[in-house]
Amino acid sequence: MYNILLFAKRELRVFVDTPVGYVVLAVFPATMAALFFLAGSFFAESEATLRNFFTWMPIAMALLVPALTMRMWSEEIREGTEELLLTWPIRLRELVLGKFLGALSLLFLTLLATAMIPMTVAYLGDVDGGVVLAGYCGTFLLGAVCASLGLLLSSLTRNQIVAWLSSAAILIALNLLGLAATARSIPPSLAHALETLDLGLHFYSMSRGVIDAADLLFFLGLTLFFLVCNGLVLERRLRR
Amino acid sequence: MMSPDSSVLAVKVQGLKKSYGSIAALQGVDFEAPVGAVTAFLGPNGAGKTTAIRILTGSLLPDAGSVHLFGADALRSGQDLKKRVGYLPENNPLWPEMTVEETLAFAWSAQGRVGHKMSAVERVVVSVGLEPVFRRRIQECSKGFRQRVGLAQALIHDPELVILDEPTNGLDPLQVIQIRELVRELGRQKTVLLTTHVLPEVEALADRVVLLHEGKKVVEGTLAEVTSVKAGQQQFKVTVNGSEEDLKSMLATAGVTRLESGFPSSSAQASAVVLADGGQEIFEAAVKHDLVLLELAPRSGTLESLFYGLTQAEGLHV
Known part of the structure; x- marks a missing residue:
């Protein structure tokens, strides 16, 4: 646990030490607020609900989280520090979990920065706190999947932009699987499989305040799968 | 240097x-x-030095072979063995x-020290002279100071074995002298394994030499051993009354390996240093080529001539 925290702390430190961190912390909440209050129909509906705020989250997470994770392995590979890490008395799983915990910390900070949006809505009317909390839990779990996939793809390339683009593309595709399942030419069994794997559909019920064990297991299982793959990539590099 | 215990x-x-x-x-x-010894891992670029070092330090797994550090199997041991090794990668x-301070504090923590x-x-x-840049970011440090930081991170946990992969690579002459001095000081206290292709570095720092070429060990031993003898062969300085071409032709007949030929030669005389089993074949070849042998003197070799001879032997077998 000591090494996991050590690496998580280092990732957090790099984030808050660079201007990029502050840009993310300022731009992301501002963009979400603009989408929710201005681009959406919040004022027209005259209802104190954050439903439309969470509707944007799957796409927002698909774009934001890979930006947080893209440098985490790529930069280690490019600078050659990955070799140094592998010679230190640290287990591969500690390295992977340390980076992942670091990414989750950045995600938490970024989501915390959006708290002004539900606070504003709460100021304007009665908000169901439980629904908001469930929505944020869902967002965090969705973000964890995005972080684990972002880290995996970052570990496969020394180019940060390639890591970001590939992660974002895959995550957007994973959010569109349910839409693809509605095509008439898709057989029902395949359509069901596609819907099961759709990130957005699993998030949808949580964003409405329903926490289902199946959704929780889906997010946690997918996160674990990508983290294990990340560890395998590192192990394979030892045998390159 | 610390007295080696073989x-x-x-x-x-x-x-491997x-x-x-x-x-x-x-x-x-x-x-x-x-x-307790400073062992130099020597060889031209591409000889396999860095690959061997990466396997030793645990950042690469071999296809076959065994690695023991302090008697323990390094390929199967847990993380504790790594704590006994400090490593400065190429x-x-x-x-x-x-910052320099953060880097060293991070390395200390990552080595499992509390x-x-x-x-x-x-x-x-203090030991590597980083006081002037202690609070400076790495990207703001000169290459010489960065090299010292690398050395410091390898030493932060007081390891018993220090592995340095080309520690003076890319430094200016003054920085090279400073880093060599640090490595020399290090050799007085710890076991050091040093890779390099800079021969004066080996002669200045090492007790022992392992010479690699094209992925194979060519020679191993103390500096004195490897510069004087190679598989029963000896170095000779040969001078004949003839041209460089006459000498090359004669040495080809003798079937010996030419190590150096940079000696002053006139149209009347030519010299070379060769690696041969004995003087007889040279003498007989000189007679065959109708050359007068002005000098056939056994010679204690330099590391440079040995390196040149052993790694270029095929190409220069005259």
Whole structure:
């Protein structure tokens, strides 16, 4: 646990030490607020609900989280520090979990920065706190999947932009699987499989305040799968 | 230097093999590094030095062979064995956004050490001369200071074995002298394994030499051993009354390996240093080519001539 925290702390430190961190912390909440209050129909509906705020989250997470994770392995590979890490008395799983915990910390900070949006809505009317909390839990779990996939793809390339683009593309595709399942030419069994794997559909019920064990297991299982793959990539590099 | 104890081995490598696709980087290499000695791992670029070092330090797994550090199997041991090793990789990778202080504190923590962090950092900062840049970011440090930071991170946990991969690579002459002085000082206290292709560095720092070429060990021993003898052969200085071409032709007949031929020669005389089993074949070849042998003198070799001869032997077998 000591090494996991050590690496998580280092990732957090790099984030808050660079201007990029502050840009993310300022731009992301501002963009979400603009989408929710201005681009959406919040004022027209005259209802104190954050439903439309969470509707944007799957796409927002698909774009934001890979930006947080893209440098985490790529930069280690490019600078050659990955070799140094592998010679230190640290287990591969500690390295992977340390980076992942670091990414989750950045995600938490970024989501915390959006708290002004539900606070504003709460100021304007009665908000169901439980629904908001469930929505944020869902967002965090969705973000964890995005972080684990972002880290995996970052570990496969020394180019940060390639890591970001590939992660974002895959995550957007994973959010569109349910839409693809509605095509008439898709057989029902395949359509069901596609819907099961759709990130957005699993998030949808949580964003409405329903926490289902199946959704929780889906997010946690997918996160674990990508983290294990990340560890395998590192192990394979030892045998390159 | 710390007095070497050849009965205790810090490193024992046997039958090490590693290929990258169709390229065989190591082809069954064996070597040893005794505790307390400075062992130089020597060879031209592409000889397999860095591959062997990466296997030793745990950032690469071999295809075959065994690696023992202080008697323990390094390929199967847990993380504890790594704590006994300090490593400065080739190109000295560091985190540019971190300060020198943060880098060393991070390395200390990552080595699994707890407590006395700042006293360890201060100790190593003083020992490698990092005081002027202590609070500076790595990206703001000169290459010489960055190399010192790399050395400091390798020493922060007071390891018993220090492995340095080309520690003076890319430095200016003054920085080279400073880093060599640090390594010399290090050799008085610890077991050091040093890779390099800079021969004066080996002569200045090492007790023992392991020479690699094309993934194979060519020679291993103390500096005195490897510069004087190679598989029963001896170095001779040969001078004849003839041209450079006459000499080359005569040496080809003798079937010896030419090591050096940079001696002043006139149209009347030519000289070379060769590696031969004895003087007889040279004498007989001189007679055959109708050349007068003006000099046939046994010579204690330099590391440079040995390196040149052993790594270029095929091309220069005249």
